[in-house]
Amino acid sequence: MKRFRDFFLFCSGVHVPMLKRAPSETNKYGGIGATIFFTGLLAAFSGGYALWTVFSSPWGAVVFGIVWGLMIFNLDRYIVSGMKKRSRFMQEFGMALPRLVLAILIAVVISKPLELKVFEKEINQELIVMEQQVFKTQEDKVKDRFQQQVNTLNAEIAQLNEGIRQQAIKVDTLQLIAQQEADGTGGSRKQNLGPIYKAKKADADSAAALLQRVTTQNGALIAQKRQQLASIDSTRQSTVGTLDRSHIDGLASRLDALGHLTDRSEPVKWANWFIMLLFITIETAPVFVKLISPRGPYDDLLEAHEHAYIIFRKETIEKSERAYNKRMMIGQTAGVNS
Known part of the structure; x- marks a missing residue:
């Protein structure tokens, strides 16, 4: 003890x-x-x-x-x-x-x-959430890098499909007009297959032929652009795969996680x-x-000891100064006598 x-x-x-x-x-x-x-x-x-x-x-x-x-x-x-x-x-x-x-x-x-x-257990759970947020942010940045190209290709595909749809609507309209001319429900209101019907039928056939060409041409372009989209998606996935997936476990991350916990x-x-x-x-x-x-006895003893040392130091300095002055006076006297 x-x-x-x-x-x-x-x-x-x-x-x-x-x-x-x-x-x-x-x-x-x-x-x-x-x-x-x-x-x-x-x-x-x-x-x-x-x-x-x-x-x-x-x-x-x-x-x-x-x-x-x-x-x-x-x-x-x-x-x-x-x-x-x-x-x-x-x-x-x-x-x-x-x-x-x-x-x-x-x-x-x-x-x-x-x-x-x-708070180690709570911090470890918070670190998992922070890791997921970091990974999602990284993936979003990669996605944003390719998003403009994807949007452009999707817009072009939509435009090509719209061209096919508009031509199909035109074909259906012309065919309906020809049919109405034939059965007398439209056009001249006379049921016949005369010159007027044949002209309208020719317009419908011409539009149908054009629809076939547009469908073939636009279909090829759409397939090409979809291949480009698949290539971009593959590149994006490979880029995501190369991202740093190391665990967040440093001192700064733990302090940050503790800050999130205290805020919530x-x-x-x-x-x-x-x-x-x-x-x-x-x-x-x-x-x-x-x-x-x-204030106790020890403080009194310590102050007395320090005070005694201060007095001793002052006395020592005064003795040294008196001795110095005495030597200076002796030296001056000796210089005058000589």
Whole structure:
């Protein structure tokens, strides 16, 4: 137990020999040191998971996690040990404010990878949806690339079919007119097969012959254009087949997926905020404990030690200045006598 206590006191950045002269402060600084240690441990897990997400390298994740955790631990230890109790709270708060801002930034950084781990299943489902959207967008772009040619060919095919249809309507109309002339229901209103009927029948036969030619010519063109459409469709499918279908699984994609989840779901949004606030609370706890705790014996001893050092430094500087001035006066006197 003593080893744990000594280790946590080391984590708090306290001066242990001086703290032994104020044993009542041991529990306070031991708690501060434990908070700093576990914050660094969480940072190590967070950094390791973040690197694993990006590079999928177990050894790299372990090494980076250890380095990241030690860096956060050392930074937190410096932040807390650099704070000193003063006689005025506002003065202390003003000095602690930059440290609080830095602690909040650190908390946000180390909480984000762990948030990704907490919502991993939901994020994986969202990534599948995002992949499908990306693939659909890629396919739509390929389709748009060939769409103008397809529209042009379809328009030409429709025009050729319309030419056949119009000629067929004309043939049917002329044949009906000839038939009505023959049976007396139209034209001259006389039932006969005379010259008028023969002329109208000739017009109908001529139109029918033209329909046959138009059907043959347009049919050949339509078949040609349909082959072109089939070729374009084959090219489009082969182009779609060469598209990148790799899975979206990077850190940025997971952050984007988490953003989509928080935008759509209020529970996920609040859970995300609570996790971040939890880490902010853990990260800023040592600073707040040091800030709101009353001035204790250790703070008095530390201030007395610093004050004694300041006085010693001033005395040393004054002695050096007096010695320097004395040497200068001796040198000037020697110069005048000579």
